[in-house]
Amino acid sequence: MTVWLVSMAHSFVAATLVGGLLLGLPTQPPGRRLVSAGVWLALAGLALGAAAYLFAVAHHSEVATRTTLRSAVLVIATAALVVLALRPWLAKKRLAPLLSVGAVLMASGLAAQAMFDFLAESADHSLSATAVLNTELILNIFAIAAGTAALIAVVPLVAHAARGARSAATVLLAVVLGLQGVLWTAEVMLGLLQLGSLDVTSGRVSFIAIVTEAKPYATYLWLALIAGLAVLRFVVGRQQHPPVPTAPVERRRRLALILSEQRWFRGALTTAGFLLVVMLYHDLYASQPPRLSAAVPVAADAEGEVRIPVEQVKDGRLHRFAYIASDGHRIRFFLINRYDADHVSIGVVFDACMICGNQGYIQEGNEVICVACNVRLFTPSIGKPGGCNPIPLVHRASADTITIAAADLAKGAKYFSEIVELAVTDPVTGTRLVNLKAPYQYDYGGGTFFFESRDSYEKFRADPERYVPAKGV
Amino acid sequence: MFLRMVRQSLFEGRRRKLLAAVTVALAAALITTLLDLSVEVGDKMAHELKAYGANIRVVPKSETLPLVIGGVDVNPLRGRDTLSEADLPKIKDIFWRNNIVGLAPELKTAIEVRASAGEPPRGSVLIGTFFNKTMALPDEPSFRTGVAVTNPGWKDSGVWPDDQAADQVLAGPALAARLSLEVGATLELRRAGEATPWRRVTVTGLLAAGGAGDEALVAPLAVVQDLTGLAGRVQAVEVSALTVPENELSRRARRDTSLLDAEDYDRWYCTAFVSSIAHQIEEAVANASARPVWQVASGEGVVIGKIQLLMLVVSVVAVAAAAMGISALMNTTVLERAREIGLMKALGGAEREIHLLFLSEAAVVGILGGLVGFAAGTGLAQLVALTIFGTTVAFHWISLPVVVVVAALTALAGAVLPARAIAQLMPVQVLYGRR
Numbered sequence: 001m002t003v004w005l006v007s008m009a010h011s012f013v014a015a016t017l018v019g020g021l022l023l024g025l026p027t028q029p030p031g032r033r034l035v036s037a038g039v040w041l042a043l044a045g046l047a048l049g050a051a052a053y054l055f056a057v058a059h060h061s062e063v064a065t066r067t068t069l070r071s072a073v074l075v076i077a078t079a080a081l082v083v084l085a086l087r088p089w090l091a092k093k094r095l096a097p098l099l100s101v102g103a104v105l106m107a108s109g110l111a112a113q114a115m116f117d118f119l120a121e122s123a124d125h126s127l128s129a130t131a132v133l134n135t136e137l138i139l140n141i142f143a144i145a146a147g148t149a150a151l152i153a154v155v156p157l158v159a160h161a162a163r164g165a166r167s168a169a170t171v172l173l174a175v176v177l178g179l180q181g182v183l184w185t186a187e188v189m190l191g192l193l194q195l196g197s198l199d200v201t202s203g204r205v206s207f208i209a210i211v212t213e214a215k216p217y218a219t220y221l222w223l224a225l226i227a228g229l230a231v232l233r234f235v236v237g238r239q240q241h242p243p244v245p246t247a248p249v250e251r252r253r254r255l256a257l258i259l260s261e262q263r264w265f266r267g268a269l270t271t272a273g274f275l276l277v278v279m280l281y282h283d284l285y286a287s288q289p290p291r292l293s294a295a296v297p298v299a300a301d302a303e304g305e306v307r308i309p310v311e312q313v314k315d316g317r318l319h320r321f322a323y324i325a326s327d328g329h330r331i332r333f334f335l336i337n338r339y340d341a342d343h344v345s346i347g348v349v350f351d352a353c354m355i356c357g358n359q360g361y362i363q364e365g366n367e368v369i370c371v372a373c374n375v376r377l378f379t380p381s382i383g384k385p386g387g388c389n390p391i392p393l394v395h396r397a398s399a400d401t402i403t404i405a406a407a408d409l410a411k412g413a414k415y416f417s418e419i420v421e422l423a424v425t426d427p428v429t430g431t432r433l434v435n436l437k438a439p440y441q442y443d444y445g446g447g448t449f450f451f452e453s454r455d456s457y458e459k460f461r462a463d464p465e466r467y468v469p470a471k472g473v
Numbered sequence: 474m475f476l477r478m479v480r481q482s483l484f485e486g487r488r489r490k491l492l493a494a495v496t497v498a499l500a501a502a503l504i505t506t507l508l509d510l511s512v513e514v515g516d517k518m519a520h521e522l523k524a525y526g527a528n529i530r531v532v533p534k535s536e537t538l539p540l541v542i543g544g545v546d547v548n549p550l551r552g553r554d555t556l557s558e559a560d561l562p563k564i565k566d567i568f569w570r571n572n573i574v575g576l577a578p579e580l581k582t583a584i585e586v587r588a589s590a591g592e593p594p595r596g597s598v599l600i601g602t603f604f605n606k607t608m609a610l611p612d613e614p615s616f617r618t619g620v621a622v623t624n625p626g627w628k629d630s631g632v633w634p635d636d637q638a639a640d641q642v643l644a645g646p647a648l649a650a651r652l653s654l655e656v657g658a659t660l661e662l663r664r665a666g667e668a669t670p671w672r673r674v675t676v677t678g679l680l681a682a683g684g685a686g687d688e689a690l691v692a693p694l695a696v697v698q699d700l701t702g703l704a705g706r707v708q709a710v711e712v713s714a715l716t717v718p719e720n721e722l723s724r725r726a727r728r729d730t731s732l733l734d735a736e737d738y739d740r741w742y743c744t745a746f747v748s749s750i751a752h753q754i755e756e757a758v759a760n761a762s763a764r765p766v767w768q769v770a771s772g773e774g775v776v777i778g779k780i781q782l783l784m785l786v787v788s789v790v791a792v793a794a795a796a797m798g799i800s801a802l803m804n805t806t807v808l809e810r811a812r813e814i815g816l817m818k819a820l821g822g823a824e825r826e827i828h829l830l831f832l833s834e835a836a837v838v839g840i841l842g843g844l845v846g847f848a849a850g851t852g853l854a855q856l857v858a859l860t861i862f863g864t865t866v867a868f869h870w871i872s873l874p875v876v877v878v879v880a881a882l883t884a885l886a887g888a889v890l891p892a893r894a895i896a897q898l899m900p901v902q903v904l905y906g907r908r
Contacts, residue, residue, distance in 0.1 A: 123725075124721040124722075124725050125721060126719075128515075128519065129518070129519040129522045129523055129718075129719075130515060130518040130519050130522055130774070131778060131781075132511060132514055132515035132518055132774055132777050132778055132781065133508070133511040133512055133515045133781070134511075134512055134515030134516045134518065134519045135512060135515070135516050135519075135869065135871045136516075136519055137515070138512070138871050138875060139871065142874070353743070355739065355743035356739075356740065356743050367525070372740060372743070373717065373740055373743050373744040373745075374717050374720070374744070375572065375715070375716075375717050375743075375744060375745045376525045376526070376572075376715045376716075376717075377571065377572075377715070378571055378572055378573075378574055378715050381571035381572075384571060384612065384613075386568065386570055386571055387568060387569045387570065387571045387572055387745070388569075388571075388572075388743055388744075388745065389571050
């Protein structure tokens, strides 16, 4: 449900912000006809964006279409920035009609690409699992309606705020266009790389990577700026107005004005706040993957074995353990009773899957679920290889104890990428080291050894048996 | 101030407003009823399609040939082609074998039954399957499977028949009622149209209504194979699997797998979507076609799906009628209160504010009507559901906001035209009483 609102916000907030600024910035308020022409052209832009998306899907040319749209908008935005820079000079030349045409064109271009983005982003989500009316469908439609209302409201709210704080609004327009321009440049560049029209260089790739990393935060920035502009307008307005006069008519007029200003201000804060809260909820909570339960740390005993009493793990829950290998790999494994309390058969497996990797498994209710692919496991099959089942772990089971050899656990190191900091000793010199910072390491006899220098490393390699204690590493 | 004006305005012409609210309530009741029914079935379907388990039906490929001419199925191979029973263990040998919880074969034949010798025989259907049979697999010699695993809800009372026994059956509820059979009763059966000797069997349990068949008998597979002479053959297999519901990834993959990057492709490949399991079963079993079975989607869902358009049209007509009624009532109000409106204008009330007053009033009337209609419609929905599906519907809280919003919009739509008349009122004319 929130995913629809969030993808709407990501696609449309920048466009509505720019639209509102364009509406509010001119010193002469735009005429009714111009505004209605702008609205119609923006609607036409939305339709164009939708048509472009449908065309792209039909012809499998999403990348090319997106790049074309982005390039067009990028050109318009650059032109707008130039116009903004030359504004004082242009105003004298009476180019106002041309500027209006440019503003309307920009609004429709932004609308087109915002629609394209929204459709492309939401293509992977379905409104409903089935064609028959259901709760999920209604909730999603509500979310889209709420998002549409909030985003439409942004335009007049920003326009009103811009009228009261013109110079700040002008700077804001330049900032928005500039930053969006950087984002669009990176996307156009990425598109050209994907299409093969541009050569891949490390500079270009790292530029695209940095911009793509920062992209999701842009919407937060725009919402914060909308709220900031409204605050600025409100504060400036309050300071500019003289104290409330005492003459009754004047007084009532002034009070009405103050009331209306307060309403605009509250409206802007509520709208921006609503979108911000929904986005934060989605990003920080709703879209987070499930967390693994804590793993009980275990260590090998003197015989190099890990022993776990059956009594401790036969309750049908997933019991997760972690073993730290000599090279610092944190190896997770879990034990679970495959049947019920009367038929105890403990499955002993690594907390990793051959295909999905080491994201692990969680238990929800009685179901064991692979975090990576969300598949439910048939619990009696845990311990058998194949499918998305966890990787079986070699062990010995007696009536009351599960025994796992540390060497068998260490073999699982290749399935896990998590390495913990470990205090180790250079076997040659006896110096205390940290495994992550040791410059040299060497695998020998099922263990990993760390060295402080090339010298001790070479010495060890030449005659390992001299340095390795007889049993237990 | 504005709220005070709306409140005062509401109590003017109370009777007329009551009438308007009743008009909206009638439309709202109708919409609530249709919405409740639709959402009930829609939610069940969505739940089924999003569940983490599904049944897959495996049939011979020839069964799925679309040979329908003029609405009549003319596929000559329908019901004749069979699968080999020896292929069943292969289903537990696919990549997702661990996700297959159980499977049950099916072999049907028409039979005649009678409660005891001397009575006239009646026609019925005998279904052969596994109940709780041990099927040896290479890596699991004691794998137990059958309808006790795949369709545990089939049996209503009694015990499952023994898969090795040749004389134990489950009886459908309608058949049991006709022959007045109870658990432990005996009956005789033979293949329809064949003068073979009668076989005497014991009813070990009764089927639940709506399970395998109300008129059918269910027996161990070997019995039916023996009766029909189709040794080692089955007509269909029902497979119960743990699956992952369709998600964003599978939809993307379905559009075009080349859209996935390497990591996503691996994740998709590693995921037990019902379609991928069905596909692997088709690969494993020769000459087979596997399709997921959706219970609700193919039952109530079809009914609702077909009448959904009708429901929509009825709702639109109801809303339009209510809006027109409101429109007429509001027109009278505006004419009646022309002097008041004139006075407001003369005092400097902006047109938009007077509009807002009348529209808010209409919205309040609409919301009140919607709430009453919702209460009435919820009751009505129970009645309709009882007659159509034979069950009551659950309370769907989601209908409340939808109905209230629709009711408010109905009242607003009705009020828009009369409210425009306000613009034409000249203070001077109305206040002097000369129009």
